[in-house]
Amino acid sequence: MQTQLASLYPYHIATLKQRADAALAAGGFDHLLISSGAQHYQFLDDMPYPYQVSAQFKAWLPVTRAPYSWLVYTPGAKPKLIYLQPHDYWHVVPEAPSGYWAEHFDIEIIRDGRDAIALLPKNIARCAIIAEPQATLGDYVPNNPEAVVNYLHYQRAYKTDYELVMLRVASKLGARAHRAAEAAFHQGKSEYDIQLAYLAAAHQGENELPYGNIVCINEHGAILHYTDQQRFPPAQIHSFLIDAGASFHGYASDITRTYAAPHASEFQQLIDAVDTAQLDFCAKVRARQSYPDLHIHAHHVLAEILRQQGFIRMSAESAVESGVSSAFFPHGLGHFIGLQVHDVGGFQKNIAGDTIAKPAAHPYLRLTRTLEPRQVVTIEPGIYFIDMLLAKLKDGAHSNDIVWSKVDAFRRYGGVRIEDDVVCTESAPENLTRDAFAATQTTIAESAIGGG
Structure with a gap:
């Protein structure tokens, strides 16, 4: 892997340099400064929140646990990493x-966050400083210039080969953990115990995951962000x-699966229908495909499933036009994914x-762009019974067009x-996602054969 x-x-860092050159030119700046992010603390307390590295920072290098560090880039020069490695016996010091x-950066080690000031470009007015307000360092106040940020966000949609490898690994880690969660469900475990099984299989703590896991048994599946x-x-x-x-080096996977208990054959039929539809939507992730059009298409297909399985009496077209389908499928079909779960630039028409x-x-x-090669999206249709x-x-x-006895039973x-990347x-x-599940299944089968 290494x-x-x-x-x-x-090639990845060369691409980022080209993007940074163009972004700085668009904004009229000479230097790009990116903070890794600050450590935040609970109000009126000394307890820290889990640290989250800036997505713009980890785009350049796989460093996710070094708060108060800086990346400095000037067109034509080697990028500089100002890396905070404090003298500290209270906490783990970054390696x-x-x-x-590492060879692609001039690396400066500092022991105190304030020491970075001496290593930053002197003409602050010529610096595009991408950072949160808490990362202010003396007179270096984050300005997050729109022209620079817009350009970088728009280009983030196009993944390099390096990034695609990161996403493949993140998917494999997620699929492996999903297998463990599925097994725990079939063993009759609680939501909490399923979560523990997931974490153990992923080898990641809750604060290392790209988002808080949604683990739902029974009617909790109707709460979209149940935690x-x-x-x-x-x-x-x-x-x-x-x-x-x-997560893998700051890149995320985002996977959803639904399972029925052995006695719930009627629900399994619905799962199978949504799964078949979802695979068809995935197959339409093609160049020049309008994502909003794909979302509307998904509504028509899901509405037809509702009709065929006896939940509604109206046509699929009427269900979509009247908004009835939105009561059963109330969220978007998906979003960009990469350095962030809901990656940036989903609504941007252009670099401006x-x-x-x-x-x-x-x-x-969450996504209105027309799809292009190297973009990575989630496809996550659903049918829910939300009170x-x-x-x-x-x-x-349209109440009379709903078969309420069927709906109530579900x-x-x-x-x-069902969600794939x-x-x-x-x-x-x-x-x-499907490739990762297939690879995980192969690994499980090979392990079983090897174990006799």
């Missing part, structure tokens, strides 16, 4: 910079939905920062969501 990353990294990437994690299993388990990812509006009836869509949305539907003009399952290429898309 050999592969070492071979791909030079000295090393690895395949409570009950400590004890319910008296009867009907279904299981898990939305969870993994002009935006592409969401469809009026679909306010939760609040169903109550509104029941009071509305409330105990919560809902279905997919790369748009010049030809057929690359499904990172």
Whole structure:
């Protein structure tokens, strides 16, 4: 792995330099300063929040645990890494910079965050400083110039080969952990115990994951961002939905799977239908595909599933036009993914920062661009039975078009969501998630054979 990353990294950093050159020119600046981020503390307390590195910083190098460090880039010069390695016996001190990437930087070690001031460009007015307000260092106040940030955010959608390797590894880590979570569900474990099984298989702590895991048994699957994690299993388990990812050098995977208990064959039929539809949506992740159009297409397909399986009496077209489909599928089809789970630039029309509006009836869509090669997106259709949305539907003009006995019988399952991370290429898309599950299954089978 290290050999592969070492071979791909030079082109990656050359690409970032080209983007930075253009971004600085667009903003009229000479230097790019990027903070790794500050450590934050709870209000009126000395307890720190989990540190999160700046996405702009980790785009350049796989360093995710070095707060108060800086990256300095001047066109034509070698990038400089100002790396805080404090004298500290209270906490773990970041290891000295090393690895395949280190030779590409002039590295300056500092022992106090304030020492960085002497190593930064002297003409502050000529610096584009990308950082949070808490990273202010003397007179170096983050300005986050729009022209620079917009350019970098727009280009972040296009992943280098180096980044695609990172995302493949993150997907494999996530798939391995999903296998463990599925096994724990079939063993009758609680949400909390399933979470522990996931963490153990991922070999990552909760604060290392790209987002808080959504681990739902039964009706909890109807809560889109459910994170409570009950400590004890319910008296009867009907279904299981898990939305969870993994991280690798700061890159994220985002995976969702839904399972039915052995007795819930009716729910399994719904899962199978959504899974089949989801694979078709993934296959449409092609160059020149409008993502909003794909989202609307997904509504029509899911509405037809609702009709075929006896939840609604109206046509799929009527269900979409009337908004009925949105009561069952109330979120967007997906989003960009990379250094952030909901990666930036999803609404940008161009490098200047002009935006592409969401469809009026679909306010939760997170991506409105037309797909291009090297973009990586999630595809996550769902059908849910959410009490609040169903109550509104029941009071509305189309209540008689809903088969309420069928809908009510499915409330105990919560809902279905299937999510994959997919790369748009010049030809057929690359499904990172399905490939990772296939590789994980192969590894499990080989281990079983090897173990006799």
